[in-house]
Amino acid sequence: MTTTRPRAPRRTDALSKERLVDAAIEVLDAEGEGALTFRALATRLSTGSGAMYHYVANKDELLKAATDAVIADVVNGGAQPRDPSAAIRGLALGVFDAIDAHPWVGTQLTREPWQFAIIQLFERIGVQVQALGVPAAAQFDSASALVNYVLGLAGQYAAGARLLARETDRTAFLGLIAAEWEKLDRHDFPFMHQMADGLDEHDDRAQFLAGIDLILAGIESTR
Amino acid sequence: MTTTRPRAPRRTDALSKERLVDAAIEVLDAEGEGALTFRALATRLSTGSGAMYHYVANKDELLKAATDAVIADVVNGGAQPRDPSAAIRGLALGVFDAIDAHPWVGTQLTREPWQFAIIQLFERIGVQVQALGVPAAAQFDSASALVNYVLGLAGQYAAGARLLARETDRTAFLGLIAAEWEKLDRHDFPFMHQMADGLDEHDDRAQFLAGIDLILAGIESTR
C-alpha cells in the first residue's frame, strides 16, 4: 500500500545556477565533500532533487563551477604587486590559502586537466613569467613548473585538511605524522627519520613558499 | 515469491590480500577507476562480494595497497645512477611513466597526505638531495619541492590520461586543448594564446623533466 503524501508547496524564489553553486560551496565548506549530495542540496534549497538538472548537467559540472568561482576570487582579488616575483608569490599563496579555507578545491583541481580554474591560474602566472624576462622558448616550461608545484603541494595540503576534524589543530596532526616516521625502519628510511626531528616546528605555508622561491631561483639561474 | 538458486560451488584456491591487489590493478589498468567495484572483483575472482572484507578493511585500503605496490616498483626497480641529479631525474621519470601506465595512481597519490607510497618516494629523493650537498636546514624544503612538483604534474597528466580513450593519441588531445585556448578572449588570456601556437609539438615528458631541472637549478643556486 502506498500512502500519498500531499506535495510540498512550491517555492516562490527561482532557482539559478549561481544559487546552486553558492549552496554547494556552503555545504562543501561546512560539512565536507562527502556531504554534498543532490538530495542534501535539494533539502537546503527547498526543492526536489531533480530540479537541479535544469541548471547543471550533472554533479561534476556543479563541482567545476564551484571550483572556478573560488579560483576566480584568488586570481582577480587582492593587490597585484609590480615586481613579478612578488606577484607570483602572491598568486601562489592565494591558491594555498584558498585551499586551506576550501580543502575540496584541492581535490577538484586534480580531477581534470586544463579545466578553467587552472587556465585562469596558468595565465596569471605566465604573464608574470614573461615580465620576469624569461626567453620565449622557456616560458611555457617555467609557468608549468610553478603551476604544477602549486597544484601538487596544494593537493597534499588539502588531503591533510580533509583528514583533520574541523577543530583539530595542525600541530597535533604533525605530531602524529612524526610518530609514524619514527616507527619506520631506521635503515630503510634514514632521511625520514632525520626529518621527523624538526617536524614539530614545521610550517606548511613557509615550506610552500620556500618551494616557490626555489623554482624562481631556478628560473633566474637559467635566464 | 523468492526463487532459491543453488549456491555456487566454492573455489579451491584461497583468496589473499595479494591476489585482491593484483586483480584490482588489472581492473584499474584495463577498465579504469570507475570499473573497480567489489562486485566486479568478486565475479573476476569467482567469490562473493563480502569475501574481500576478510583481507582488506574497505575499498580505500585496497586502493592504497595497489598504489603502494606500483610506487614500490618504481622506487626499488631500475638502476640507481651514482650522480644525485641523475638519480633524482630517474626517480621522477619513473613516477611519471608509472602514472602514464596506471593513471589511477595519480588520483590515489593526491587522496591522502603522507601515505606510504609518498613516504617511499620522499625518502629516495631526500637521500639524493643530501648527496647533492644541500645544507641540513634546506633539505626538507628541497625534497618537498621536488616531490610536490612530481605529484602536481603527475596528477594533471593522469587526469588527462583518464579522459583519453585507450587508443586515442595524445596529439589529437593536444589539438583539442589548443583549439580551446584559441577560443579564449585574446585580451584576458594573452599568455595562453601565445602558448597555443607551439602546443602541437609539445612533449609532456620533456616538460616534466624541464621542471625537475628548474628545481634542481634552484637547489644548486642556493647551495
Place this chain on the structure above:
DNA sequence: ACCTGAACACCGTTCAAGT
C-alpha cells in the same frame, strides 16, 4: 517553463547462513 519526488540502476558494506 519550471518544479516535484518516486523510481531506477547502481554503489560499499554488513551479516546470517552455509561448508
Place this chain on the structure above:
DNA sequence: ACCTGAACACCGTTCAAGT
C-alpha cells in the same frame, strides 16, 4: 575459518506528473 550472496542504506540521474 572462510566464503557466499541477499539485504541495507545509501548514491546520481531520469522522468511522468503536477503547477
